[in-house]
Amino acid sequence: MNAPVVLDRRRVLQGGGALIVSFSLGRAFAQEGAPAGAASKGPGSLATTPYLDSWLRIDSDSRITAFTGKAELGQGFKTAFQQIAAEELDVPFEAINVVTADTQLTANEGYTAGSHSMQDSGTAILNAAAQVRELLIAEAAARLGLSVEGLSTENGAVVAPDGRRLTYGELVATDMLHVQAQPQSKLKDPAIFKVMAHAVPRVDIPAKVTGGEAYVQDMRLPDMVHARVVRPPSYGAQLVECDSSAVEKLPGVLKVVRDGNFLAVVADKEFRAIKAMNTLAAATKWQERANLPKQDDLLNVLTSLPSQDSTILDRSDSSVSGQTTLVATYTRPYQSHGSIGPSCAVAHFADGAMTIWTHTQGVYPDRQAIAEMLRMPPASVRLIHVEGSGCYGHNGADDAAADAALIARALPDRPVRVQWMREQEHAWEPFGPAMVTKLKASLDAMGRIADWNFAVWSNTHSMRPGGAGTLLAAQHMAHSVAVPPAKPLPLPEGGGDRNAIPLYTFANAHVVHHFIPEMPLRISAMRALGAYHNVFSIESFMDELAQLAGADPVEFRLRHLEDRRGRDVIERAAQEFGWKRDRKPPAGRGYGFAFARYKNLAAYCAIASEVEVNRETGRARLVRAVAAVDSGQVVNPDGLTNQIEGAIVQSMSWTLYESVSFDDTRITSIDWQTYPILRFDAVPDRIDVHIINRPGQPFLGSGETGQGPAAASIANAIAHATGKRLRDLPLTRKRIKEAIDA
Amino acid sequence: MARSPRIIASIVAVILIVGAAVVFATVWRPAIAAIEPPSPASFDPAVVKRGRELAALGNCNSCHTRQDGQDFAGGLPVPTPFGVVFSSNITPDPETGIGGWSEAAFARAMSTGVGREGQHLYPTFPYDHFTNVTDADNRALYAFLMTRSPVHAAAPPNDLIFPLDQRPIIAGWKLLFLRRDTFQPDPAKSAEWNRGAYLVDGLAHCGACHTPRNALGAERVSAQFAGGETDNWRAYALNDRAHAPVPWNAESLYAYLRNGWHPDHGTARGPMAEVVSNLSTVPESDVQAIAVYMADVSGAAKPERDRSAVLAQAEPAPAQADPTGSAIYAAACAACHESGRPLPYGGVNLALSTAVTSPDPRNLANIILAGVPAVAGERSPIMPGFADGMTDAQVTSLVNYLRARFSKEQPWTGVEKTIADARRTQTALFQTSPEPRNAPADPSQRDQP
């Protein structure tokens, strides 16, 4: 098969004399075409990357490596994948090594996004491991002259009834795993799981709590130099003057890189690079343009921009009609990812090849974009994922990688490390888009929702790389690449309309997506995309309607929900919270409830909250939250709990505090003074997460499922505590106080 | 803030003399019968709303709410030269608060400093200003307070030196210092000026901090607004002896009081941060009136200096200055204070800072040590504190350097002691970030307040 690729990989892995089975790279596979793959679609990412050895490698010394094209972003799935592979291969957890996204080593799994990692990669590894195990048993049967039925696996070996053992290393032969996956695998019975469904400690934590090298920010390659970018002061600003002579004379400064509006400086030490950046910034003049919309009037800004409208749900039943009608408009501002560690990358340009270590969520798409920007063949550009600070969508990671590449090309043979400054991260990261939803519903005489109308206005929720035009550096270069036109993300997952279609059953329902192509601000994917605001809107409105119907909010939801698993999480959360109809909270407090199934496809999540509102100041604090989650077969319960806890806490911060601020020209929320987020005084007293495990069921991604329900349950609890309904995010102290005082 | 024993002795002597007079004065006023707490619904919402604004103007929450305590539930220790007085619970709790107070009892407390049961109240409750509050305003304040959530919380007993722990003594104090006359408008001035005067001398009680006090703790009428102190912070002079490098005017005062900062003066912090956060919630016209009146009081007598002149006079690095201080400034302060980023999120150019031109380095020391903690959940300026990062000697070097470089004033004396005091008194601030009851108005613009 593809000899050069194998050689290439040998060199990279420095496999030496070890017997290395052939390994099909996503790239090699693409070159092969996939006629057979189309015939037998494997589960998860096996559908696009069908060769088993793209996922698993067994060396002759029985060392096992699992490969994933997904990036570890702090969700802990590297550990989960290791659990999955160990379980299905019948080896101890420690026997597996997981290699994550690397354009030279792993499958092309696109982006690590949309809570897809478990569904795509986890499922692929699960099935690949099960099938590899079958292959190993078959091989052993052939060698031992026994039938497969009597053979079993145990601790990395196939064992015969007579006690003979053949280790996996002994069994594996060249190309043995280079076969396409079957559509079906013989999966283990969850009842006998030893590693999966257990709370295995995460593999990345020891280094993180002892100062080990854990992040791309921590990389130090021999001869590495430090660069800083001088960003324009605002979108579209043109560099009109730049006198770099003073900077070039500063101690340690190696180079000033200028390419159009792209300006950077390289120095031997990091702090010298920062000082040089400041000096350089002071020596530049920019021409700015004032074309940002009004920050405090997003409702009108968004609803008056041209939009492409599509009806995404249209159900009618003329036999049912409503009697009392309620309307409401909800808004969400632009919000920041705000990673604690600003974006960073290391790039090394040598022998005509560019290697970039990056915390991008998509090594392959980002490679394509960077190669296009550099006008290099993609094969000469390698992106290796290294963890960064937590990222909750498309933040500055890809841009930092492009910055590093552009600078490294100007300084061949020296690895260049670029880290953004705090204000660059805040001003230039692509924000979570502002949104507007308008709802209208009527109740019938029985207090059921007869008629439901939902309209959402939003930009796209993904401007992720693929083409170079999405990269800041490419936009700022002299030969600048135009920003590609924004496209809506298609349903069923959707973007701005993600979760716009309710999971509830209404006799008449009408949902319209107003997609706004023009983007006043730089925006892209942020955790949960449109689902955050859509679920906030739907679940707030459900409470408003429940009140109108005189119904208990939990009972009202169940009244409209047929989905069994959805009902289960609602009932579980209500029960664990101690939810009771008309239960009186302590003075100044309120209870709130919300539910959603993320994307209507992934994990189910219901959250009950108790919120305390200070009537004098308007300050709201989440006191406790109880969540119930169903994400199918659980791999690592503690990891799942950690994700849900984090989602609730982060969503609470978004919901109570956060909005990007700007004037007519510049982003003005550029640090933690101007973009405040949660601090410890507001942390809940407790959060309880209850997992409904579904043994043997498909993995359902859960990283984003908590975002929307947390927001709505907090809003509902505030309404309960104050008697006032707030519909504009964030639900700031000031807004709450004004509502109370009104 | 402890005074020397000598002063205390003389205070005690005076008090004993006064005490003799007091024996003949009425030392206990009649109690006013307790009432059933009125129902919140019995108050006109418009009056309650007015009361809310007045309570903000009066900064009531600042004293009557403890850190981490319930609003208006009192218990805040107020240090005085004579010991600690704990603020009272002014929620409508019938047992520990003012739930049993009739409006008449409330009005009497405001205007004469007598509690419902007839006991004299310590003048830490600034009734020497509240005598000026009109009946209508008292009614609104009463309505506001009686519609708060009742909190059952008894304030700890005061901890005062003898004989000041004897309440009848207060009667003597009142005899000497409590004005019986109430505010009279000056017909020669504008309505706005008069409104400002009414608020400043009355409910807002600005002089309580900004006027120096005599040995008996009363404001020195002859030195009104000559600068005072509170909570180990200097409350700057607001009269014609003000030290602000760029003189205040009505416009800058308004912006500062309303938004908590002004480009020519910096950002409000310490106890003033709470005042401005309250003022961000009251009608603009009231803040405007205060600014107009105060600008007049501070007098335009001195030569006008403008911002650029002040900035120009700051020396790059005076030769006589301590090289350590200069290095600390360059490395630890300049990154923000010379960033050119506009206030309130950039550091003020220290040539504009009254903390540097002030007669003593107390506020400068406080701010260097404690920094400006984030206001939780709000856009707000943040400055890291250096209490744990700098030794006293390092802070001293820095303080001396800043004085030499950014002001034309004489070097300070006793800097070490001030720093040690600041370390002692501001400890609470190092450990927690105080949460002003209301954050200042939200400044999202880049350049203008």
Add this chain to the structure above:
Amino acid sequence: MMTLKVNGHDTQIDADPDTPLLYVLRDDLKLNAAKFGCGLGQCGSCTVIVDGKAVLSCVTPLVLLEGKQVTTLEGLGTVSAPAPIQRAFMEEQAAQCGYCIAGMMMRAQALLLRNPKPTDAEIRAELQSNLCRCGTHMRILRAVHRAARLMDTADASANERSGR
């Protein structure tokens, strides 16, 4: 050239005197734990211990450190011999991305040195200056409580290493 005491060792540092400690630790001493988060003293991810107290290394220039003892997370313990605070964070699985965690641990450590049995309110107040974006707060609080219990039983030498 100046001498800096880091994690018990004297090191000669050849850096500009206005260099914040953060860059000396990361660049000159190749230590990973202290992180750049803002460089402005707003987030706490650069927190280290200087003479027993939590200090933001991004706003602490070298000039302030003459004769002082600097302790970083690396100086507390290792994966195989973790300090109580490290064990506690591992046992509670108190990290998501973990970027903020080193700073959290150093500030918590400084609190525990000063106050071995802090209340929950004291821990929250102490950590108020440190930001976490992943929402790991519940676990961080639990881990600090656990560390307090572990330190109760830890030997004195661990405390010495930790810069007491």
